[in-house]
Amino acid sequence: MMDTPQEDNAPLPGHLRLLRNLVTVLTVVMIFGVIAITGLLVIRLSAPPAPVLVFPEAFALPAGVAMTGYSQLGGQAVIVGDDGVIRVFDMESGEVTREIDLTDE
Structure with a gap:
């Protein structure tokens, strides 16, 4: 069976x-x-890791000048002031490396 x-x-x-x-x-x-x-x-x-941002408050602007624009390019920070001057700062030292006056003609 x-x-x-x-x-x-x-x-x-x-x-x-x-x-x-x-x-x-x-x-x-x-x-x-x-x-x-x-x-x-x-x-x-x-x-690759994102770059470390440095805030514009870390850079010393002349007295009475307010910031109207900010950008970072490579190792430099570019700050545009309301006095018509573009200031380029070194991000490591915080020193001004170049100033461009836009009011001169």
Whole structure:
């Protein structure tokens, strides 16, 4: 008396087929999500560090002059005063390296 295995070729009921498809889709989405997060971490951590910002309050402007513009270029800070003078400061020493008077004509 040998028992014969039942055939597994019978179609699954609709709700089980839907559940199997949902699990498959969820697995694929999770795999892509893990790959995307890993890729973003690799890109972010291998990028060079952002430059350290130096705030314009660290530079001494003449008395009575207010700052109207500020920018950083390489190792220099450029400050535009309301007196019409552009002052270029060295970011390490804080000293004025150049002054450009815009009111002279």
